[in-house]
Amino acid sequence: MEQTYGEVNQLGGVFVNGRPLPNAIRLRIVELAQLGIRPCDISRQLRVSHGCVSKILARYNETGSILPGAIGGSKPRVTTPNVVKNIREYKQNDPGIFAWEIRDRLLADAVCDKYNVPSVSSISRILRNKIGSLSQPNQYENCKQQPQQGIPYNHIYPYSYPNAMSPTGTKMGNPGVPVGLSRAWPSAHTVSNILGIRAFMDPAALAAEGYPQKMEDWGSVNRGTFSTAHGVNGIDKSAVDTDIKYPQTSSSLSSYVPACAYSPSNQYGVYSGPAGSYVTPAHHWQTQSTTLSHQNSGMTMHAGDIHSQMAFKHAARDDRKPPSPLSKHEAMNSIHGLSLPTSSS
DNA sequence: ACCGTAACGGTTGAG
């Protein structure tokens, strides 16, 4: 397995073409922005293109998530067995019903919502191909019995029901990127305390650590391992101060609730395989990550976990402007010794 | 100088 990852952008930053920036950097971008640091300064500091900074911040402001979107895969089918069943029932009850009427009823009956309701043409096709002659009403009886029927579609594809996934009624700007699950995150922590991380600010360190070979490896965000029992800051400082290397790897993902629009196998946290099997043994960050155990609670603190706390906006945050009392310069210098070369320009 | 965004070449994963 060759290490072909890593290109250097114009700013000297390391990136992997086609793949998301590590959560650590995404997190850093958002946090620096919250401290009032301008995107151009963030770009220079993190050596991430300003376009990327802009995009990540825009996404964050829109969805509340720092996580990348769902890469790959196919869109979920909307003609689930349950939908077909309902269409068939509508047709049985009213053989003269129009496809558009069926569509309206699917919405009215909450079988679908506006995000996953089949198109009229799809309904027509269903009527033609799957339902056909109603003289054979039992034709799809087996379909009716399928166990999947009991599983909400959004159980797998949450972004089909963004509203339903937002119990707190928070902003759901982009139906393609669910954020609702995130809203229950404990917010009793501060930006600064989350950021007891040094490595990812250093492009050299970042480059040395390299990228995991699969996205799952560095997308792991395990909120399940967090607990407010760790105090106001949510994170044990000792765990944070540990030499956290490339943070987006984790092998304790069992309780992670995905926040992104990933299909199950694509969701960082849902991935059930051992992380180690996807990690090149030569990557020293892997072993470091697995040693970040919380001594007192027995909680295993993975680097990715730390960042997960900032994967979403704080629920209480009602203003994009950073409330930091620090001056900008102080804010900059307070970030773990970051010394911005400042844009003093 | 800064910012938003389209184009581009790339990765990913369901079907």
Place this chain on the structure above:
DNA sequence: TACTCAACCGTTACG
């Protein structure tokens, strides 16, 4: 199993 396709990615360049 290999392939297709449409999603996403970050960088670059342009306005």
